[in-house]
Amino acid sequence: MQRDEDADADKRAAHWKHRQSHIVTSDPCQHAESLPAWSQEYLQLEAGPFFGEIKESTFGPVQVFQETIDQVIDEKANPRRDSYTVGIPVRVTENGRWQGHELSDRSVMILKPNEELHFKTPKHSNILVTVITCCALDAIAEGDGFGSADDLFQRPHVVEVGDDIASNFRAALFNALSVSQNNPGLLEHEAVRNDLSDSVMHSVFATLTQVGDFGKRLSNGQSVQRSIVERARTYILANRQRALSVAELCEHLRMSRRGVHHAFMNVLGVNPVTFLRYVRLHEVRKALLDPGCRESISTVAANWGFWHMGMFGQYYKQLFHETPSDTTKRIRGPLDSMSRFRS
Known part of the structure; x- marks a missing residue:
């Protein structure tokens, strides 16, 4: 039994080595199934046509994606297990709620490992998100003198940051996604994958260490x-x-x-x-x-x-x-x- 579990773990590790995709959908149900490694249910809350787009890349322990949705959706989702999730809106219109917390364009969105996500999107949603395996981000935290990355996630699910911090984090995710999407062949090189994953993880760590415990606490x-x-x-x-x-x-x-x-x-x-x-x-x-x-x-x-x-x-x-x-x-x-x- 243990041998089978080890084999499954090896297969999962190989699967996460590298991948990139760009998907456009016109259906909320199909869109919910289009984000690799996520289990999702979408419920459309307003009448009208649906448009969705996902640009997604995975390199080693890091997944980065940009999701655009033109419709009000109630999302119930689970990222891949044993991973930290951090995101930021590209733009916010109104009434977007992540785990019940209202969003602004300076909101850093957090999900602890193995938590179920509830995200009510605004009418026009555009977000950048990264999902990082616990062991990888813990290694970064330990190297910088922290015992575990988990310490950085003991805060509200949405924290407000300054304009500069928000811009830098947004740019880091944009850059990693753009490189992998525009030059997919580069992901064949281990050095490139390592560089991209390190840049994203250090950006997450830098962002969360620059903010205190203040945030939009859920009533x-x-x-x-x-x-x-x-x-x-x-x-x-x-x-x-x-x-x-x-x-x-x-x-x-x-x-x-x-x-x-x-x-x-x-x-x-x-x-x-x-x-x-x-x-x-x-x-x-x-x-x-x-x-x-x-x-x-x-x-x-x-x-x-x-x-x-x-x-x-x-x-x-x-x-x-x-x-x-x-x-x-x-x-x-x-x-x-x-x-x-x-x-």
Whole structure:
């Protein structure tokens, strides 16, 4: 058993040696699956077309990416395990929240190893993020006289820094990403990979050592409300074939209708009725995007509690700006889509 685990570790280490990719998407569900080494779920919170772009590079123990999204999304994500995550917005419009903390263009975003991320994006989101294995960043910290990099992460998930610190950190991530994206062949050279990873890690270390423990501390109310939203999401997914009512959701949460409403509006900006519908619509869309799914559109919709196909079609088109048939045509072609709709 130990030998198998060691072999798996060797495979993972080889996989992380180097890689670069540039992906453009027009679908939130597909976009959620496009970031290498991340496990993600995206819930689109406003009606309209989606645009997403990811520029990503991995060199040794370091992953750097720039993610651009033009839509309000509630992200639930997990980076690769046993890694530190640090990011900064390229630009901020309004209402972006990382782990419940409101963002500005001088916000450094932090995620401790093996934490689950909750990120509500602004309407136009553009962020730079690096993910660094614990052992690599710990080695940098130890070399600079710190016992562990973990000491630098014992602070709020969002800290505000000065303009110069923000600009320098942003430039360091931009430069490492640009070099690897524009000259992918350079990643074949170990010396280049080492230089890029070292520059990013030292930039993270320099950024976090220049800021104190001050930051945007999350109010207890926001933390409790996010917990309510996640409990609601779990309950909805566990009762997929029933169109749950808000009253039933309130009963499960043991909360008043008013309290549940405030929680959803404060965390996501949508009411519970809309959230219930959006979760089920996204699950239908995921199924329709699966090339291996052979069920009809009406069956898939019914599986998620949509029994009136006319209303389902209206809801679907309003949110995603295409019909369910349009979705299947893009994935499987028009003939297969029609046969699935009729079957």
